[in-house]
Amino acid sequence: MKIDIVSVFPEYFEVLNLSLLGKAQAKGLVTVQAHNLRDWTHDVHHSVDDTPVGGGAGMVMKPEVWSECLDDLLGLAPAIIAADAAVDDAVADDAAVDPSRPVLIFPNPSAPLFTQQDATELSHADHLLFGCGRYEGYDARIPQYYRAQGVDVREYSIGDYVLNGGEVAVSVMLEAITRLMPGFMGNPASIVEESYTGGNALLEHRQYTKPAEWRGLRVPDVLLSGDHGKVDRFRRDEALSKTSGLRPDLIEGLDCTQLDKADRKT
Ligand code: 6GU
Numbered sequence: 673m674k675i676d677i678v679s680v681f682p683e684y685f686e687v688l689n690l691s692l693l694g695k696a697q698a699k700g701l702v703t704v705q706a707h708n709l710r711d712w713t714h715d716v717h718h719s720v721d722d723t724p725v726g727g728g729a730g731m732v733m734k735p736e737v738w739s740e741c742l743d744d745l746l747g748l749a750p751a752i753i754a755a756d757a758a759v760d761d762a763v764a765d766d767a768a769v770d771p772s773r774p775v776l777i778f779p780n781p782s783a784p785l786f787t788q789q790d791a792t793e794l795s796h797a798d799h800l801l802f803g804c805g806r807y808e809g810y811d812a813r814i815p816q817y818y819r820a821q822g823v824d825v826r827e828y829s830i831g832d833y834v835l836n837g838g839e840v841a842v843s844v845m846l847e848a849i850t851r852l853m854p855g856f857m858g859n860p861a862s863i864v865e866e867s868y869t870g871g872n873a874l875l876e877h878r879q880y881t882k883p884a885e886w887r888g889l890r891v892p893d894v895l896l897s898g899d900h901g902k903v904d905r906f907r908r909d910e911a912l913s914k915t916s917g918l919r920p921d922l923i924e925g926l927d928c929t930q931l932d933k934a935d936r937k938t
Pocket residue numbers: 778779780781828829830831832833834835836837838841
């Protein structure tokens with residue numbers, strides 16, 4: 673997988689050379705390149721933003737600088753959208769990724785939430801390009817234009833809070849996506865059993881390790897019983913009650929065919 677990131681703070685992404693993503697790069701599983709958006713400016717001030725049309729506070733990122741950058745990274749020639757052309761304003765969804773098409777992703781606090789399902793889909797792409805906005809955001813015509821050029825453009829928020837820019841959101845999405853790539857994790861089973869996966873979006877049960885008693889606190893007896901059926905049942909019940917307490921929205925979204933008779937009693 674090839675990953676390009678465009679930002680006015682490309683140094684922010686130096687941390688990606690550390691830890692598991694660093695190892696994946698060394699193994700040749702992925703290449704990550706962070707680019708400085710200001711490299712595509714032509715003025716002495718290297719300006720990337722301007723005041724919002726229609727008024728208001730803050731600054732908006734200019735389409736001309738982004739388009740020169742994105743055309744270069746996507747290998748596209750500049751085009752003019754016909755006056756009568758229908759422009760697609762769709763925001764990110766969880767549509768299937770066609771690995772032969774690059775996916776252009778813009779973090780945006782006003783977009784749909786990025787989910788595990790999105791991460792799974794995007795882990796199948798060959799080329800991901802992230803565009804980090806700063807200030808009050810980016811000109812709305814940028815995603816419109818690249819959709820019209822046949823690029824798979826997606827916009828995502830990582831949660832209901834405001835960050836200063838897209839860099840942190842891109843780091844979050846990248847980690848969620850790349851760890852799902854075949855060969856990335858040392859133990860692939862650790863991906864299968866965790867929360868939000870496998871059409872079974874429950875919060876995970878609690879975990880314990882040895883010793884069985886520590887500072888007066890005991891591991892639940894059933895986990896020490898050696899009875900795998902009972903252990904599975906205990907964990908499943910805990911996952912269900914924890915999820916209904918903390919995240920009833922996930923229970924609402926559960927596929928009923930995933931529930932067994934004992935679940936219904938929980
Ligand atoms: Cl994707 N960007 C910014 N600036 N703030 C956010 C976000 C994204 N997701 C949540 N807050």
